[in-house]
Amino acid sequence: FDTKHKRIMAQQEDVFKKLISHCKEYGFVFPSSEIYDGLSAVYDYGQMGVELKNNIKKYWWDSMVLLHENIVGIDSAIFMHPTIWKASGHVDAFNDPLIDNKDSKKRYRADVLIEDLIAKMDEKIEKEVEKAAKRFGESFDEALFRQTNPRVQEHVAKREELHSRYAKAMNENDLNELRQIILDYEIACPLSGTRNWTDVRQFNLMFSTEMGSTADGTMKIYLRPETAQGIFVNYLNVQKTGRMRIPFGIAQIGKAFRNEIVARQFIFRMREFEQMEMQFFVRPGEELKWFAQWKETRLKWHKALGLGDEKYRYHDHEKLAHYANAATDIEFEMPFGFKEVEGIHSRTNFDLSNHEKFSGKKLQYFDPELNESYVPYVIETSIGVDRMFLSVMAGSYCEEQLPDGETRVVLRLPAALAPVKLAILPLVKKDGLPEKAREIMDMLRFDFKCQYDEKDSIGKRYRRQDAIGTPFCVTVDHDTLTDNCVTIRFRDTMEQKRVAISDLAQIIGEQVSMKSLLRKIVNS
Numbered sequence: 001f002d003t004k005h006k007r008i009m010a011q012q013e014d015v016f017k018k019l020i021s022h023c024k025e026y027g028f029v030f031p032s033s034e035i036y037d038g039l040s041a042v043y044d045y046g047q048m049g050v051e052l053k054n055n056i057k058k059y060w061w062d063s064m065v066l067l068h069e070n071i072v073g074i075d076s077a078i079f080m081h082p083t084i085w086k087a088s089g090h091v092d093a094f095n096d097p098l099i100d101n102k103d104s105k106k107r108y109r110a111d112v113l114i115e116d117l118i119a120k121m122d123e124k125i126e127k128e129v130e131k132a133a134k135r136f137g138e139s140f141d142e143a144l145f146r147q148t149n150p151r152v153q154e155h156v157a158k159r160e161e162l163h164s165r166y167a168k169a170m171n172e173n174d175l176n177e178l179r180q181i182i183l184d185y186e187i188a189c190p191l192s193g194t195r196n197w198t199d200v201r202q203f204n205l206m207f208s209t210e211m212g213s214t215a216d217g218t219m220k221i222y223l224r225p226e227t228a229q230g231i232f233v234n235y236l237n238v239q240k241t242g243r244m245r246i247p248f249g250i251a252q253i254g255k256a257f258r259n260e261i262v263a264r265q266f267i268f269r270m271r272e273f274e275q276m277e278m279q280f281f282v283r284p285g286e287e288l289k290w291f292a293q294w295k296e297t298r299l300k301w302h303k304a305l306g307l308g309d310e311k312y313r314y315h316d317h318e319k320l321a322h323y324a325n326a327a328t329d330i331e332f333e334m335p336f337g338f339k340e341v342e343g344i345h346s347r348t349n350f351d352l353s354n355h356e357k358f359s360g361k362k363l364q365y366f367d368p369e370l371n372e373s374y375v376p377y378v379i380e381t382s383i384g385v386d387r388m389f390l391s392v393m394a395g396s397y398c399e400e401q402l403p404d405g406e407t408r409v410v411l412r413l414p415a416a417l418a419p420v421k422l423a424i425l426p427l428v429k430k431d432g433l434p435e436k437a438r439e440i441m442d443m444l445r446f447d448f449k450c451q452y453d454e455k456d457s458i459g460k461r462y463r464r465q466d467a468i469g470t471p472f473c474v475t476v477d478h479d480t481l482t483d484n485c486v487t488i489r490f491r492d493t494m495e496q497k498r499v500a501i502s503d504l505a506q507i508i509g510e511q512v513s514m515k516s517l518l519r520k521i522v523n524s
């Protein structure tokens with residue numbers, strides 16, 4: 001099992017490394033400030049990346065504000081009044097517990113060190129089960145084995161003991177106890193191998209800066225760690241000016257910033273990232289019904305992309321934040337396992353009530369049907385653009401063995417999200433073919449992002465387009481000059497068809513339009 005497990009891990013790591021270098025090689029994602037050796041957990045999107053990212057954002061935005069009459073968008077500022085972050089709880093509680101190893105000088109999240117140990121214990125248990133399954137073959141009763149095998153029982157008991165001690169320490173914010181657990185369980189620094197640990201300290205994840213330059217002082221303000229608060233503080237502005245009636249939603253896409261201690265896994269955990277959040281305001285008491293509905297709607301949105309239904313799963317939260325009465329994550333199978341891409345939370349009236357308290361302004365909604373005023377309850381859907389980008393790239397990246405023995409790397413991107421929709425390729429660089437190709441491009445460029453390419457063999461040009469996920473290649477040959485037809489090649493099947501130039505817009509349009517993708521959500 002160990003070897004098999006290690007092999008799978010190595011393969012996953014290998015795929016992930018290939019994906020990261022593919023992102024760089026083809027202009028999707030670059031490390032930020034690369035010529036200065038980069039800036040940790042900050043990335044730039046290149047010429048292909050920005051197109052894909054914009055298409056993801058459009059898909060989300062349209063699915064919210066086009067498909068729902070009762071959802072509108074806003075674009076609030078990144079800088080906000082600092083008291084907002086007091087009210088939201090971020091100043092006091094948006095912390096990670098951190099610990100330093102005095103020898104390696106490396107900083108860790110104390111909770112992550114302990115969770116990694118729990119994961120190792122889980123692995124040990126699975127290893128025992130796996131071994132027994134091999135030994136007993138067909139007749140193996142896994143449930144009975146788990147209940148009765150003394151070694152498994154022993155491992156489970158140790159794991160449970162650690163887990164409950166850890167959960168209690170986290171719940172009670174007991175930093176000394178977190179450190180004691182690390183010492184008692186002899187957790188060593190992976191780098192230095194020593195157990196020479198500092199105390200555990202709380203580390204606030206918000207970045208701060210100063211506003212103003214007057215002599216009588218500046219104001220400490222924060223870079224927003226989530227876009228949601230910009231929606232909460234504008235909810236009455238929108239409700240009143242937009243004449244919105246509950247239930248209604250406000251959507252927003254924008255940057256968020258978190259000083260993550262353990263920033264790793266490429267664009268999965270960044271210090272500057274982008275969120276797409278929607279707050280849905282409902283009557284108190286109706287929130288769980290809406291929570292269930294949004295949970296379903298959001299999964300449909302993901303699945304409509306066609307990356308494979310089996311790649312998604314819900315992870316319902318057992319332990320809820322004090323302000324939430326239901327929460328779930330939508331997880332995607334990344335190259336490093338199932339990971340959260342989106343969170344759906346029933347946040348009660350926590351945020352709005354606190355903003356009432358801290359601002360001294362009434363944030364009540366008058367419900368004409370009930371003839372009463374109340375602070376609405378909120379269902380939040382919150383998804384990271386960059387994580388979504390990573391899941392789309394990971395779900396599309398494919399190395400294929402071709403019948404002629406060659407391999408091709410193809411990005412099977414959903415056509416509506418592809419950065420380039422079609423490539424226009426003159427077979428040769430002479431005989432009037434480039435001019436004809438340009439003519440076609442001039443006709444189609446208003447509808448689709450096109451790329452013209454006349455360099456290298458046609459085979460090489462196809463590969464280049466496969467690598468950036470272009471769904472269609474259109475080849476212009478000598479016959480085109482007389483019959484006004486071209487060869488269209490489909491990325492996924494590599495099938496080629498002769499079609500009239502005048503039909504191109506329709507053939508391509510049907511496949512790549514955002515409209516057909518949005519229809520899939522509605523019809524699913």
Ligand code: GAP
Binds near residue numbers: 228341342343388
């Ligand atoms: N307003 C709720 C909120 O911010 P969250 O679970 O902290 O909830 C929501 O974040 C989503 O934002 C996550 O599901 C993830 O996709 C994205 N996200 C959070 N932290 C991130 C980071 N450091 N880098 C990239 N994406 C992140």
